[in-house]
Amino acid sequence: MSSATAHEAHHEEHPSGIMRWITTTNHKDIGTLYLWFAFIMLFIGGAMALVIRAELFQPGLQFVDPQFFNSMTTMHALIMIFGAVMPAFTGLANWLIPMMIGAPDMALPRMNNWSFWILPFAFTILLSTLFMEGGGPAGGWTLYPPLTLQTGHALPFVILSIHMMGLSSIMGAINIIATVLNMRAPGMTLMKMPLFVWTWLITAYLLIAVMPVLAGGVTMLLTDKFFGTSFFNAAGGGDPVMFQHIFWFFGHPEVYILILPSFGVISSIVPTFARKPLFGYSSMVYATASIAFLSFIVWAHHMFTVGMPLSGELFFMFATMLIAVPTGVKVFNWVATMWKGAMTFETPMLFALGFIIMFTIGGFSGLMLAIAPADFQYHDSYFVVAHFHYVLVPGSVFAIIAAVYYWLPKWTGHMYNERLGKIHFWLSTIFVNLTFFPMHFVGLAGMPRRIPDYALQFADYNALSSIGAFGFGLSQLLFLYIVIQAVRGGAKADDKVWEGAQGLEWTLPSPPPYHSFSTPPVVK
C-alpha cells in the first residue's frame, strides 16, 4: 500500500512555474494550453475582423489601405481557422477524451507536448509577416495563384507557418486516434463511446487525410515562386485551377474538421439538460461517418464558376445536396432528444440551443448554395460570407463556448457565474445575428466579398453589421472575465456538476486528479 502511495506521489510531481507548462506531458495541462492559445488567437483574429468592420462601416476608404484590408481578411481567416477553432477543439479533446474513455492520459504524451508547442512559433511567424516588405499575405486564405504569387517577402514565411500548423494538427490527430483505439476502459466498446469521442475520432482521420494535401499544394506554390516550376502557371503548361482543386480537396473536409467536434459537444450537452438519453445514438455515429465520406466528393462546389464541364457541375451539385440528409438527421435527433424531456436552461444549454438554431440557418443557406445555377449569383458574394460565418461563429464557436461552460466546473472545481453566463449568451446571440444576418441581404443584392469599399445601396446593412461586430467582440471580453473568475474561485462544484450529466468524466472529482483514471473503470 505504502509503495503504491509513493508511486502515486512520484507521478504527481512536476516542475512548477513556467517549466511546468513547457515540459508538460499531461493531457490536462496541454488541453489548458491549447484552450488559452485558442482564446488569445480568438481575440487577435477578432481584432482583425474589427479592422475590417470599421472600414466597412460606411462607404469610402477611411482607415486602411486596400492592400492592408486584403491582408486583414486573409489573416483573420487563417488565424480563426488554424489558430482559434482547431486548437480549441484539440484542447477540448485533450482534456476530455482520456476522462471520457476511462484512460489515465493520452497515448503519446511527448508528441502531445510537441504538437502544442509548434503552434506559438507557427503563429508568431504568421503574424510577423504583417511587418515584412510587401506586407502580410493578401490573396485570401484560399491562397489562389497567380494572385498569391504576387505576395512580397511574406510568402515563404506564410507557407512555412502553414506547414507547421499542419504538422501540429497531424500529430494531434495521430495522438487522438491512438488514444481512442488503444486506451478505452474495459467494456467501453466503440459503440458505447460518447459522441464527442466518436466525432473527434472521425475528425482525426479527416485531418490525417487532408492536411498533407494542403501541404503539397502550398509547397507547389513555393516551387512555382522560387524554383522555376509551373504547376499553376499556364504559360509553362500548368493550370491555376489545379491549385483550386487541390486546395478544396483539403478545404472541404477542413470545414467538417471545424464542425464535427461541435456535433459531439452538442450531443453531450442536450441530453444532460433534457434529462433524457440522446435520441438515435447509432444513427448519429453513422450520420457523422456519412458526412465525413461525402466531404471528400463535394469539393468543387467551391468552384462552380471556374468553368468546369457540365457533367462536373452536375455531379458536384448532386453530391453536395446529399450532405443535407445526414446533417438533417443530426438536427432532427437533437430535437427528438429534447422532446418530452425535462429541460432546464443553464448557460451551456442556451449556447447549445443557439447552436442548433443558427447552425441550421447556416445549413439552409448551404443548401441554397448547392444549387449550382443559383450559386452563380451567390458565389463570392456576401451571401457566402453570411453562410460560412453562421456555421462557424454561432456554429463552431458557440459549441466551443458551450463546451467551456459545460466542463469548466469539472476542470476548475468551481461553478462559473451563471447570471453573467446568461447575459453573455444573450449579448452574443443578439450581436452575432446583427452582424451576420444583414450580410445575406447585401450579398443577394450584389455585394462581392473581400472589398474594402462598396456602392451606396449596401450602406445601411453594412453599418448594422459593423455595429453588431463590435458588440459581439466586446461581449467576448465578458466571457474572458467569467472564465478567469471561475478559474480563480467560486462556489464549489460537486463531482457530477449537472443533475442530468452522464459519462465517465462526471465520476471523477472536480477538479479531477492529475492523472485521470489510474485504475481503469469498468463500463457495463
Place this chain on the structure above:
Amino acid sequence: MARTAKALGSGLAGAWVWALAGAAQAVQPYNMPVGVTEISREVYDLHMIIFWICVAIGVVVFGAMFYSILKHRKSKGHEPAQFHESTTVEIIWTVIPFAILIFMAVPAAKTLIQMYDASDADMTVKITGYQWKWKYDYVDEGISFYSNLATPADQIYASAKKDDNYLLEVDNELVVPVGKRIRFLITADDVIHAWWVPDLAVKKDAIPGFINDFWTKIDKPGVYRGQCAELCGRYHGFMPIVVRAVEPAEYEQWVAEHKAKSMAEADADAAEAG
C-alpha cells in the same frame, strides 16, 4: 446590476428603433434581382423555391423545438420520457429530405444545362480581366477598348459627395443589343478575376491562360451594373462592370461610330510609331 440591465435594455431598444427606421426608409435592395434575361428569371425562381423550402423545414423543425422548449421544462414539472430510439422515425426523416432534394435537383439541372449551351450566338464579345480594369473585344466588329472605374478619387478617399453610382460607373460601357444571343469569351491577363452582373445572372471566372465562355440574351434596354467577384489584389473592389443594353438599331449606330473611332486611333498609333 439592475441599472446596467436597464441601460442595456434601452440601448438595445434604441438600436432596434434605429434599425427599423433604417429599414423603413430604406428601399435598399435585399434580395436577388429578378434580372432581365430568361435565365436570370429561372435562377431567381430556383432561388425563391429553395428559400421557401428552407423556410417550411425551418418552421416545422424550429416549431417542434420551441414547443418542446416551452412545454417540456423541468420548471413545469414535466417528467422526462426515456425513449431514445426509433428506426421508423429515422427512416422517415432520411427519406423525406431525400425526396425534397430530388424535387429540387430536377429544375436546377435543367437550368444549368441551358446555361451551359452557348451555341447559336448572334455575336461574340471577348472579355479580358486586368489588374484592375476590363477590356472588351467585339470579335466580329473589330472594336476593342478598356473599361476603367470612373469614380473620382476625392469621392473614395475624401468626403466629396458620392454620386448615385459610386464605384459602379466606368469610362467606357459595354454596349450590347437587346434580343440577341451574345456569346462571351473570357480570360485574364495577370491573375484570376470574375465577371459578375447580377441582373444577367452571369458570373464566370477570368483565368489567365484559359478561355471560358458563357452567354446571355437581354430582354430589356437599360444599364446593368456589376463588379469583379474574384479577389484580384489591391483594387479588386474598384473594377466595376457596366453593360448598356440598347435596341439593335441604336447598337448598329454605336458600332458604326466606334469602328470609325477605332480605325482613326489605329491610324494615329501607326503614324506615331512610324
